Amino acid sequence: MTPATTLTTDRLTLRLPQAADLPTYTAFCASDRSRFVMGPFDAVQAFNKLCAMVGHWTLRGFGRYVMDLGGRGIGHVGPLAMDARDLPEFTWTLWDPAAEGQGLATEAALAVKAHLFEDLGWTEMIIRIQPGNTASCRSAERIGAVLTDAEAPDWYPGALTYRLTAGGAA
């Protein structure tokens, strides 16, 4: 079974990134909200990053979905692994501040986790979150991730590392 390019949850459609997502994503990249993901990024960087998000699907056959709420992209969620030897990293980000506080990121992450672990047979992912990003840490806990003492990678100094395994608490 190959990864689905669309998933649905109670409130969201999870789909591939598209051109219409660019304004919201660019605004996110320019905003203070991107501080937890090494931002801010300008419009040139935002375009390249969104293209690379799609290109990950092209090259690896799986990747990150856009959380679509009523026809509008509000964030992204999904696994990332540049190399088949890397343990996939599970990520989620709400672009739109108006989408916060409603459990949407958790809802999306649970759906993608279920697809990867239950439908595709994946067994393990890591999650890296900057300390102080309490909303994301809460989502990590809610989807059953376990905080570890693994060191942060060079490219993401200070990050906390969670481990998410198939069969863990959900």
Added chain:
Amino acid sequence: MTALAADIPVIETERLVLRAPKMADFPAFADHCASDRATFSTGRLTRAQAWREFASAAGAWALQGHGAWSIADKDDTYLGEIAILHPAEFPEVELGWTVMAPAEGKGIAFEAAQAALRWAFGVRGLATLVSYITPGNKRSIALAERVGAVWDAEAALPEGETANDSVVYRHRGRA
């Protein structure tokens, strides 16, 4: 169009296949980007930076309906990249090319560029596109001229660049 590999058009020429980029191409691309050969295009890149370049150019298809092809020979050996890209810093759609060292000097980029232009004008319906070339890159300038592009002194340059960084060669579809 999604930019999943199956949705990226395939073009065959006498010696080449232009097809979706894939992971098996990446090690050669990353080595190229880490070498002096990248001086005229991206500048020297780390492996992670090269991956983002490679993925971004592949993913552009979904956002803009054009993007990067890997150039392969008929045995599917990776020879380089040919790309129709319009990143945010470019005022116009650009045709760019990169050939790996072992494939150089054989007219590979010329054959690939002709095919990409035929697609851009005939299939995609673009009226014009440009190639931004570093002034000292004589090989690329010669190639641009060989595929029919002409120097356009009036064309806008990529954001933040001056005439020391790029000259603009303009491709036009034949009416």
